Amino acid sequence: MTTATAVLDAHGLTKTFDGHTVLQGLDLEVGGGEFISVMGPSGSGKSTLLYNISGMDTMTAGSVAFAGQDLASLSQKQLARLRLTTMGFIFQHVYLLKNLCLLDNVVLPAYLAGLAPREQLNERAMALMRRTGVAELADRDVSEASGGQLQRIGICRALINQPTILFCDEPTGALDSAAAAEIMDILGELNTEGTTIMLVTHDAKVAARTSRVLYLIDGRIVGDRHQGRYDGTRHDQRHLELTEWLLEQGL
């Protein structure tokens, strides 16, 4: 599908590791405001797609344009700046810096970007933490929070610079179902507010809450399903339909 407001546009995206091709000349266009989940068996290239399309890893061949800008033409410094100011990343294991308190972990990207006075950035971080329900943990250490709380901190950190797009690599993979549902609620809200989200997941329940599902096998997109915006209703029905579709894809 081609949208008028494409945020990401990848052509012939190829990635090889030690002679093994993980992504095989993949084409993908991501429209502004989309909520995409990427699914597929282990080793199909889901995370590799995420890291290459976001410029975090260097592709072997092909091109990726972010907001019309060719990522291959950017220097490492420009790429770092792009990640800092326009992209947000959420990881399965959060990867917080353990010698910083939780608030410090959230404000760190904002301080690095330096786009506003620090007091203002601190207030923005606290606002995000209040919104995700972890404000009272601000001064705590990483070791003093649960997995779900840490993932919310990870989301706050990803959002602190008000990115146009969020990349999420199995954000609920290490959480129990209740915590996972809460995280997906937050992501859904963000998407409703206009943030484009691209999410890698193994979980069909999670994917059922996104508007578009890509299915990868051996580094190729073998299925691209548009299932409409999730409005909080018909969840079981969406889940069922998606499961059937996945079975059709050969899952």
Next chain:
Amino acid sequence: MRLNARPRGVARPDDPAVDTPVPNRPGTGREARGDPRSRRRGGRFGLYGRMVARDVARNRGITTALVALMMLSVMLGTASAGTLVRLIGASSNLMTLADAPHVAQLHAGEFDQPEVDRWAAGRLEVAHHQAMLMLGIDGGNLRFGGEPQTDSIQQNSLVVPNGAHDLLLDLENRPITRIEPGTIVLPVIYEGQDGLAVGDTVTITGAAGFTKDLTIAGFARDSIMNPAIASSKRLAVAPVDLEEVRARTGEVEHLVEFWLQDPATQSAGFKKAYQDAGMPQAGPMVDSATFQTLTVIGDGMVASVVILVSMLLLVVGLLCLRFSFLTAAEQDYREIGVLKAIGVAPRDVRRIYLTKYALLAGVASLLGLVGGLSLTPVLTRNITRYMGTASTPWNWIVPILAAALIFVVLVLFVLVLLRRFRKISAVVALSAGATHQPKATRVRLHRSRMPVQVRLGTMDVIARWPTYLLLLVVFAVSTFIMIVPVNSATTANAPGFINYMGIGTVDLRIDLRSTDEGSPDAFGAVVEQLEADPSVAVIAPMVTTRNDTIDRDGNAASLYIENGDHGRLPLTYAEGRAPTGGSEIALSLLALHQSGLGVGDTLPVEVEGQVRDLSVVGSYQDITHGGKTAKSSLPTGSEEVMWYVIGVELAPGADASAITREYGEQFAPAKVADIEQWRSQTLGSTAQQLTVAAGVSAVVAIVLAALMTALFARMLLARDAGQIAIQRAIGADDAGLRQQYLTRILLVLVLGVIVGTVAANTLGELMFNLMFEGMYGGFETLAQGTSRIDFSVNPLLAYALLPAALLGVVTVVTAASSRSISTTEISSLTTE
């Protein structure tokens, strides 16, 4: 030990919310699965050996550095031990071969041999005695290879070598008992000086155009006057030449020598008896212990410095070992859990590590021993030249024991470190995955105004300070070994150093020895002339006498007392003030210590045949005349005068060098020296050697700091690979990350420089003073406060230029090492 090597050496953090690299997934190898077949095939040693080899290969950088440090420590340890044992062996060998006297008295003036013979015959403890005639030649009348010896502070005397006892030895340690007429044998110290070699000419001149040329036939070792610090030198000639010269020039002195039945117990009593009997004593009296001390002091100091450096390197080596151990343990934490989980006994786990480090320490000790044995001949070059060698098995046994001792220290240290493995539980190890969890600090990023990367760097140093301890110690040690020799050299070269040589701030110094009845008149004439000279502003004439004193324990002892007006051209007193009249006395720190008195006490001194109680009103440092001197204003007329000294301050604008030359000619045989020349000659080559040592130490320090910085930075970056990947993922650029690592290392450097500088000015100054205390008072005066020299620091050099050099080198090395930040793969964070 990690059981399966990580392919690209990059950490793969997959531990929830943890920024530390995660060990590999365990259990791919047969060993890890505890497959008994692997044990059957390779045996336990084979398994351990393979694990050790893999571990060494994986951490090649740190292993190499660790082995290098241990090796250097062993090398310097064995070399210095070898040097000391050879030094002691060679010096006692020289004393034995030369049959050095047990007590020797130099006497200038009339000498009554039969009187000495009669007295000696009545002393049961005297085994043998003899007197040697020494013909002192003034420096102005002596030329070596055309070079006049006017400026030399050595007293050169012609002698006819003894046929038995107190022998001069050639460079093969064979006795020289006969010299061909027309030739001369010089002390070995002169060999090579100004290119002096066998076949060159020594010229002696005298009154009425007398000139005598003698050809150098060889060089000799002198058991009692070998080193530069002993200011008398014996030049051996044929009897006929001695008589010829004696008829035209020179001053006759006699060296009266005694060999005792049991020098260890009889020496002190004998010396006192000799002096009390009024035997010839117009000159210094020394014993064999003093000869030996003077002989070994220079090389002993070098060996002591090398031992010190070796010990510092051992400390750095131990810290590096700890760092290496913790890094390996952290990498292997989960594997240790696996081993424990499959039932391997904790003892066996410890044995794996012990095998590795004992192997490394063993290799390092062996290499170090070989290196040390090869280095020993370099360090003992002077010893061999001045004293020859003594072949004993101890020359080999002692260095080997030193290497073995260091090896044992290293292994014991590993055993202490291994105790922490007892605490590892299999379950915790498997679930946590790493021992090293950075602790959060109470320091907060969001409360800081500092640049982000600088702040992050600072916070990391605070949070993980034990990790940085190694580097801190290295920087502190580097600073210390850079500043102490530099401060020692600037102190010894500073004009103010003469204060510690028992003399106030003067421009010139005139020394006149008391040789006969004419000496007081000669001294008076010099004083008179100086007082009349308009280019002289102030003079301080001093007459040194030898007086008997009684110490606190009631023992009688002789003391050299410098009498005169000490208010003129005063020196700086360590305690108290200058004596002002005949009832007061100031003692040198060593004399004060040995008398058992303090400032404020009284010292009974025999003056004009009467015992006077003098108040001790001050103490000062004096490193001349064996460190034991005193100052007072006693009557000198009827006392035994040893020498005269006149301190001279010139009028403003007077040409010091021209006046020195003029007075030198006018007042001969008095020695006239401008004070700078006197200082540099009296300290001999010590100050010069210190300058060379300072340069070498500075280079060594900077190289050590550079190597350890490179190693540490590499290890730190490897350990922090996960943390770096996270920061890069959230948008930190490489330049910023490099800034963060530079901040960490420079912060530690600044702390290290501060610690090192403080230590250099306290501990370093203490060591410098200990060196002087040991040199002058022997072991019993160590740390007794008999030397209180303050470092004279060149702040620009010590506190600006040298730290700046260190800073520059460390910055460059860190910047170069942290380039690898760019190669850290963010994709290591992927879950696939």
